[in-house]
Amino acid sequence: MPRDTPYLKVADALRARIRAGDWAVGDKLPSRARIAEEYGVGQSVAQRAMERLIIEGILEGRTGSGTYVRRARVRRRMVRSRQREQHGKSPFASAMKELDHEADWECTSTARVPASEDIAERLAIEPGDLCVVTDYEFLADGLPVQLAKSWEPMAITDGTPVLLPEMGPLGKLGVVERMRSIDVNIATGIELPRPARATREQANLLGISVGDLVIEIERTYFDRDGRPVETANITVPDIRWEIAYEIRVDQPDS
Template identity: 65%
Template sequence: MPREAQYLAVAEKLRARILSGEWEIGERLPSRARLAVEYEVGRNVLQRAMNRLIIDGLLEGRAGSGTYVRTPRERLRLVRSRLRHRREGSRPGPDRRERGRADAWDSHSQVRVPAPEPIAERLAISPGDLCVNTHYEFLADGQPVQLSESWEPLAITGETPIVLPEMGPLAGKGVVERMRSIGVVISRVVEVPRPARATQVQANLLGISVGDLVLQIERTIFDADGRPVETADMVIPDVRREVVYEFGVDRP
């Protein structure tokens, strides 16, 4: 059996035993050494198999203690939809709020931050051009569910009441409404989703494990002239969120 397939086969056998209830939630699994002997594989193969199940949310490692069956977490649906935004506005009422949808957030903005080269390219500005950089931590029922880092060119919002996204008369109203207030009309939003693994910083902020699967969404917002006015990197933990995109159909 090829080495790459070997650890996947072991992972599937362990998965079947876990799902069958052989080990109860919160119960510690046998040692890696014992399982390696049982499956007649090397410890590295067994380690990769268990890491796979940790990433998938079935197991959790506890430093100095061992590996345990993880308590299942409810995975809620997060719908990203332009139609929904049009129907409900920027803040849906409590009777329409999607289960688990972020209902609070913490943010921190810095002004006059030079744009790194990748951000400058996305904003069609020069590297080093000044921006407003904002970090967000979104919460649902007090639990962290999403991170976001936003960049807005200071050339657009500087010297206006909306220079800080979460301060001023339109604090928290979102990019579309804030930009409209200074005469900038938003025409389209482009999102590029990519799977990734949680870094140490992301894991600490989201309350997940390092290496857990996350969805990274690179979002850029354009005005009616095709000028990028904001770009952001969002991080959503896969173990808590199923991200769904909703599209409308043009009628003839």
Template identity: 50%
Template sequence: MPEQPPYLRIADELRRRIAEQEWAPGDRLPSRAQIAQESGVGENVIRRAQELLISQGVLEGHAGSGTYVASPRQRVRMVRSSAHEQPNGSPFRADMKALGKQGDWESRTEVKVPAPAEIASRLGIGEGDLCVRTVYEFLADGKPVQLSTSWEPYDLTGGTLVVLSEGGPHAGAGVVNRMAAIGITVSHAVEQPEPRQANAKEASLLGVQRASSVTHIRRTYYSDEGRPVETADVVVPASLCEIVYEIPISR
């Protein structure tokens, strides 16, 4: 097997020393120069190891002060399951209620936004065709835990009471219920999760370090006729949330 990169080895060593309580939550770590000297590696290796542990929520960096052991925090459980599509209400709020947290969100909607090439491909429309775009920031007890950008074809909802996902009589009802209100039955959704690093904007909104680990989920809802009716990019930070998939079993 190939040799483990030095920064991963150092990250494992720092994690072990924290687990053995050499440093307690809130303790400031020795300087990078000191750890580098102790470990026989360069300071850049220590920096990469610490950045990895910061992205995982093990450490936290304080600008101008140093690197500290992070206090343990409960990760929010995000359940992905068809069983969590609520006839009335929000699956996110239901998940948060099960954890004893208050679930809420902030949103911003723009109408008649031209579809970029990738979004057009996912929705089965032409590049530049008009869409309704809604940007969400999901909150647990007032703190951001998830981001999402949703796109719906304007020719599907334009002129109806559900054109605004967070406005009108069906505001906040979710894609499935809103589409049902205009006679469209949503039969299934497809999700494609992949790990990546948070960009600067995402990190700022989520309150995590830039380049922290996130799961990027590309989700698309389909009607019973096979037409894509909504697609979204969901960003979930690894240090704040765990993603759980429930698979229904037909009998």
């Protein structure tokens, strides 16, 4: 986009002033009307410029208060790898341990939930077929890291000790270990990441602002016959984490 676009020119000027120290972290910026007057633009242009810097993570808006300089982003790398599903414990716990974080999570499971059309398509079942749905909030050192919602067909787990994912003898060990215990061997998984903006509910749970960039990961696990056995939506706040995928390359026999 050309840099002579008015709102981009104002955004560039504000960004430069913040970097020069005209406003420190936590300082409140002048009102939209004052910025518009100072740069000789309309208030809508000033608003777009400030929204641009909010998206970039330089500013933050506080409802009923104004716009403030935001603390610089500190982002960690979250490595997603199929190998972490084979460690005999939660892949999330394994990932956080590598980063010297204490992992924990809270969850709520509901059985006998009819599958919606989109979930039925992902699980290769009929709409209305019953599932166990589990909502997760994952924590590192007591702070929220990611959210997840998973669906498992009750036709697979009903009547087994692993019907509810986080209860029973294999609770908190992850879906791979749980399914293996009832002779359902997960062989492959597909993850589809997409950028999105945080909803109010997601923002409240993750401790971020409404509209902040998040990564939505649609994950589905398949058994050796290619049957989907679990699907999940995972939400990671982009302001705190970047997603990296580890790819294992099999070596030829020597």
